[in-house]
Amino acid sequence: VSPKKVNQIYRILADSTPTPTTELRYSSSFELLVAVILSAQATDVSVNRATAQLYRVANTASGIRKLGLRKLKSHIRTIGLYNTKATNIIRTCRILDDKYGGKVPSTRQELEALPGVGRKTANVVLNTAFGQPTIAVDTHIFRVSNRTGLAPGKTVL
Template identity: 70%
Template sequence: MNRQKRTEIFQRLRAENPSPTTELDYSSTFELLIAVILSAQATDVGVNKATRKLYQVANTPEAILALGVDGLKEYIKTIGLFNTKAENVIKTCRALVEKHNSIVPSTREELEALPGVGRKTANVVLNTAFGQPAMAVDTHIFRVSNRTGIAPGKTVLEVEKRLLRLVPAEFLLDAHHWLILHGRYVCTARKPRCGACVIYDLCEYKKKTEV
């Protein structure tokens, strides 16, 4: 796929959704960080349902620490892997209080040092909260990048690096959100909705469904 085609793809995605953002509910960088930690192998809808109640009673590192692991579990027990996530969230809150003055750090190294925060989680926070052109490649973005030909790669990291290199600069900040939403609602895993796709004629997928 050439640069001209990639540019046209992102122009169309931007025209369809000029201000894309995460579907996780949050009102602070800290709330976003916790929501992203909880979202691993879980749906945004499920996470939002849990955090809606949690954040009413505890939406700072100190407040969640005060709940303790068992108290936190009561709020997030509907989310997959909630036992491990509760442990990690408490540890992360403790690290934020003790090492960062309760403020979410803005560098990849500091974010990835927090318990339960991997590269993808750090990328979401860097992009969404701090406006950095990071690319959080999840299953949707990995699929869309490979299927369309925008940035094919065999591993998540390979796709991430190719996207950062190949997506035209003017689209880099929002590309992550456009691709994830496109994968979630249009270019779905089992049967892509090619008839509803704004980039149908630009996509290089060879097994397109009927328009």
């Protein structure tokens, strides 16, 4: 794809969505992190439904730890892979409390070290919560980027 075509595509995207953002509902970087962990192989609608109930009773790392694994699972059971996600969220909350004073770290390396957090989740949190210039690339974005020639590559990394 020529640089001229890339600019044309960029302009079309920028005009159609001038301020892109996530459809996940959150009110803190912690809530965003949990929602993005839950969003893997799930719809934003299902995540928003589950987190609306969850965040009423626990919306901090210590709050979710106090809730415990069993009760956390009951709040997110409508989301696919909820057993694994609940375990990862509890482990992540423990690390956030013990290592970061309950706060969400703002570097890729620190985020990717958290259970259940990969490159895509880290990029969403870095961009949306901390305003860093990152792009979350999932399999769909990767496939379209390759097909159009915008960003050919073998892996999303």
